Amino acid sequence: MITSYITVYQGGQGEIVEKKSRFIATVEPVHSEEEALAFLERVKKKYWDASHNCSAYVIGKDSHLQRYSDDGEPGGTAGRPMLEVLLGAGLCDTAVVVTRYFGGTLLGTGGLVRAYTKAAQEGLARAAVIEKKLARRLRIGTDYNSIGKIQYLLGQAGISILDSTYTDTVSLEILVPLALLAEIQDKLTEGTNGKAHLEPLNACWYALFQGEVLLFEEETP
Numbered sequence: 001m002i003t004s005y006i007t008v009y010q011g012g013q014g015e016i017v018e019k020k021s022r023f024i025a026t027v028e029p030v031h032s033e034e035e036a037l038a039f040l041e042r043v044k045k046k047y048w049d050a051s052h053n054c055s056a057y058v059i060g061k062d063s064h065l066q067r068y069s070d071d072g073e074p075g076g077t078a079g080r081p082m083l084e085v086l087l088g089a090g091l092c093d094t095a096v097v098v099t100r101y102f103g104g105t106l107l108g109t110g111g112l113v114r115a116y117t118k119a120a121q122e123g124l125a126r127a128a129v130i131e132k133k134l135a136r137r138l139r140i141g142t143d144y145n146s147i148g149k150i151q152y153l154l155g156q157a158g159i160s161i162l163d164s165t166y167t168d169t170v171s172l173e174i175l176v177p178l179a180l181l182a183e184i185q186d187k188l189t190e191g192t193n194g195k196a197h198l199e200p201l202n203a204c205w206y207a208l209f210q211g212e213v214l215l216f217e218e219e220t221p
Contacts, residue, residue: 003134003178005061006090009209014122018115020103021051025123027096033059033067036095043097051102054078054116057095058086073100077112085120091129096120130207132216133177137162137201138184140172146192153191157184160206160213175206175213 011028026043030036036057044053052071056079059065066087068079082096098119107115142150147170154161154174163173176184181200188196205216 001134002061004131005092006129006131007092008094008124008127009130009207009214010128012123012126012128014119014124014126016115016119016122017103018111018118019105019107021105021107021115022099022101022103023115023119024099024101025096025119026099027094027120027123027127029093030057030059030095031093033057033065036067039095040097043099047099050099052078052100053097054082054100055095055097056080056083056086056120058083058092061092063087063092073112073116074109077109078116081113081117082120085117085124089124089129091124096123098123128209130209130214132205132207134203135175135177135206136181136203138174138176138181139199139201140170140174140188141197141199142170142172142192142195144170146195149191150188150196153184153187157187159184162213173201175204175215178203 008027008029013024013026015022015024028039030039036059040055047053052073054069054071054073056068066083068083070078082098086094086096098116140150157180160175161172162175165171185198188198207214
């Protein structure tokens with residue numbers, strides 16, 4: 001089972017110049033081949049007067065779908081190097097298009113490979129990359145005597161509290177990475193001498209971005 005993967009959260013754009021040729025890299029998250037092809041068409045429409053719009057994309061948490069196009073450049077000099085950049089970064093569900101405006105000087109096979117590789121890297125450097133992890137929400141019901149111990153245990157484990165309700169009892173909703181679920185449940189039970197009521201809720205994907213917890217589509221493991 002895949003419990004984590006790396007992807008682009010927010011797209012980005014970077015540009016390099018090699019011997020007066022402009023290479024503009026546009027990166028975007030995609031979740032299907034249809035989305036990837038639609039993205040490619042949008043870029044082609046935007047840069048309709050470019051010499052080439054080369055592309056590469058990786059779809060699926062297991063990177064099962066990989067495609068690339070040289071769009072008229074010599075075979076193996078554009079799309080494949082761009083795909084290697086995505087794979088080298090461990091990215092999934094990500095597409096990149098590198099647009100070239102020819103500057104009048106031929107770069108040669110090696111020069112093209114280096115230029116398209118560098119452009120794709122530049123685009124990725126300006127995108128927001130995150131690691132999504134599979135987790136389960138867990139509701140904790142407890143009394144006020146146990147809340148301090150629970151908060152300490154959660155803090156030690158780096159577990160995020162999504163919501164809290166304080167009435168005559170305390171209810172917390174936390175997000176636990178799937179790999180840590182059994183361990184956290186045991187620690188909470190032992191740490192409160194069984195006074196904490198634990199209710200597993202739905203599974204979901206999450207990521208940390210700029211100090212915030214991002215929640216994504218629910219998925220039952």
